[in-house]
Amino acid sequence: MDYSFEKELISEGYGVVCGIDEAGRGPLAGPVCAAAVILPTDLEIEGLNDSKKLTEKKREALFDVVKEKALAYSIVMVDEKVIDEINILQATLLAMRNAVEGLEIKPDAALIDGNQKPGLGIEERTVVKGDAKSMSIAAASILAKVSRDRFMLELDEKYPQYQFAKHKGYGTKLHYECIEQFGISPVHRLTFLKKILDK
Numbered sequence: 001m002d003y004s005f006e007k008e009l010i011s012e013g014y015g016v017v018c019g020i021d022e023a024g025r026g027p028l029a030g031p032v033c034a035a036a037v038i039l040p041t042d043l044e045i046e047g048l049n050d051s052k053k054l055t056e057k058k059r060e061a062l063f064d065v066v067k068e069k070a071l072a073y074s075i076v077m078v079d080e081k082v083i084d085e086i087n088i089l090q091a092t093l094l095a096m097r098n099a100v101e102g103l104e105i106k107p108d109a110a111l112i113d114g115n116q117k118p119g120l121g122i123e124e125r126t127v128v129k130g131d132a133k134s135m136s137i138a139a140a141s142i143l144a145k146v147s148r149d150r151f152m153l154e155l156d157e158k159y160p161q162y163q164f165a166k167h168k169g170y171g172t173k174l175h176y177e178c179i180e181q182f183g184i185s186p187v188h189r190l191t192f193l194k195k196i197l198d199k
Contacts, residue, residue: 001048003041005111005127005134010041014109014123017041018072019136020096021113023144025088027169028179029162029188030152031077032088034095035143036103036110038071039136045069048138052131056149063146066139073139074102075147080189087191093118113137159185 006017022034039045045065047058054062067073076098083091096118100110109123113130130137149168156165162178162185169175171192184193 001133001135001138003039003135005125005130006039006041006136009109009111009123009125016071016105016107017109017111017136018100018103018107019111019113019130019134019138019140020099020118021131021137021140021144022092022095023141023148024169025092026171027189028171028175028192029080029164029169029185030155031079031148032083032092032095033075033077033144033148033151034092034099035073035075035140035147036096036099036107037066037073037136037139037143038103038105038107039066039069039139040071041135043069043135045135045139048135048142052141052145054142059142059146059149062142066142070139072103072105073143074099074104075143076102077148077151080187083189084191088189089116092116096120111137113141155187159187 009017018036018038020036024032076095078091078095100120111134112126115126117124131141152164152168161182167175
C-alpha cells in the first residue's frame with residue numbers, strides 16, 4: 001500500500017490526483033455511498049487499508065484521521081429509489097461522479113477502485129482491488145464505508161424491526177427473516193428483492 005499509482009499519474013503531468021471508492025453495492029436496503037479523497041502524497045497514515053479488512057473501531061478512528069489530513073474529500077450517497085430506477089451500477093457511478101464534483105480542489109486525474117470508469121471528464125485509471133493498493137483509494141474506502149454504516153444506524157432507529165444495525169442492509173439470514181416477518185420497508189431496494197416480491 002503506497003502512493004505509486006498517484007505518483008505515476010503525477011509523473012505524467014497530472015497535478016492533483018483523487019482516489020475514489022464506494023460502499024454498499026450489495027445490500028438489499030439503503031443507499032450506495034461513494035467517496036473521493038485527495039491526500040498529500042507524502043502523508044503516512046498508519047494502519048490504512050481496505051476498509052473491509054479492518055475492524056469497525058479501526059475504521060472509525062481512521063475516518064477521523066483521513067478527514068483531518070486530506071487536502072480535500074467528498075462523500076455522497078445515492079438512495080434506494082434511484083438504485084431501483086437506474087440500477088446499482090449506474091447509481092454507483094453517479095455517486096462517484098457527484099463525489100468528485102463535491103471536492104473543493106478540482107482533481108486532474110482519478111484512481112477508481114474496480115474496473116468501471118464513472119466518466120468524470122478527467123483522466124481516469126481503474127485499479128482492481130485498489131483499496132488494498134492505493135493510499136487514496138483506501139482512504140476513500142474508509143470514508144464511504146463508515147459514512148454508510150452510520151447512515152444504516154440511523155435507519156435502524158427509524159425501522160428497528162429490521163435490525164439494520166446488525167447487518168447494515170446486507171442479505172444475511174437475519175435480514176431475510178426480518179423481511180419475511182415484517183414485509184418490505186420504504187428503504188429496501190425493490191430490484192434486489194424480486195424473488196420475494198414475485199412470491
